[in-house]
């Protein structure tokens with residue numbers, strides 16, 4: 621049921637996607653506690669990793685308790701990638717993931733992320749340098765290609781396998797699509813034909829039915845869930861349970877959901893500090909409210925009122941008591 625990554629076996633086949641600015645240590649801690657098969661750090665530039673203070677990094681990236689501890693590196697220079705791998709290992713990384721999927725101009729402008737898919741020879745040298753420097757498994761995350769004229773994910777995956785990559789994840793969009801259109805799960809099947817190492821399909825998966833469809837269309841071994849986990853860090857675990865009963869977690873009751881959302885808020889405050897944490901928590905609280913609305917547990921006008929009350933205040937105690945009140949209201953109504 622799990623996925624083999626070198627000698628490591630994940631507890632199930634539904635992973636949480638790395639999302640910069642979203643899947644910080646508090647989010648990953650909860651996703652991990654609630655059944656995600658694997659959680660991956662936010663992307664860190666290999667050069668930055670080498671030059672930063674270790675205590676700052678440990679704080680940003682999280683800890684070995686999220687085992688297996690995965691650090692994702694982005695980079696362009698084989699030398700820095702190799703150095704980054706060594707630092708990541710010293711920090712306790714049990715798996716290192718290379719990012720060749722990020723479409724952001726700041727990243728592709730520096731010719732890393734998905735820009736590497738425009739130069740497979742260079743991408744291959746980078747992969748070789750990472751694998752060579754690493755004593756833990758190295759995995760690779762990519763898109764289908766730069767654009768629809770160059771769907772070279774199968775070729776990159778084949779070369780990556782040849783260099784010793786242990787697992788490949790493919791987001792079923794091209795770089796030029798950014799996040800537009802719909803992820804093409806069938807196109808990932810061409811990568812399946814090219815490699816025999818484990819393959820993870822990613823892009824637009826938000827339910828158990830989606831996960832089944834992604835697996836069927838792509839032939840992948842597992843799925844990775846990103847935005848579908850907004851406002852609900854337990855969601856990869858719930859999807860895992862739907863696919864393979866016993867491997868994940870049951871969907872939480874409203875009361876349990878309240879506890880997780882409130883714990884998430886507390887963790888963000890203690891991780892990022894009360895002021896900064898308050899700002900960061902707003903988008904997560906907004907998503908949690910949206911999740912209640914989309915299940916028709918909260919009428920739109922009330923959702924708007926709760927947003928106004930909870931997302932514009934610096935008073936963390938008021939947010940905490942507001943969240944309790946919100947979920948109490950929802951729970952009482954659902955029970956009536």
Ligand SMILES: Cc1cc2nc3c(=O)[nH]c(=O)nc-3n(C[C@H](O)[C@H](O)[C@H](O)COP(=O)(O)O)c2cc1C
Pocket residue numbers: 637638639640641642662663692719721722761791822823824825844845846847848
């Ligand atoms: C806000 C945001 C930040 C992201 N940051 C990263 C990142 O740091 N590393 C990475 O490999 N992918 C990153 N991604 C891409 C996701 O991992 C994933 O491939 C993409 O969102 C598609 O999956 P989804 O449709 O399930 O969200 C990011 C996506 C979003 C929306």
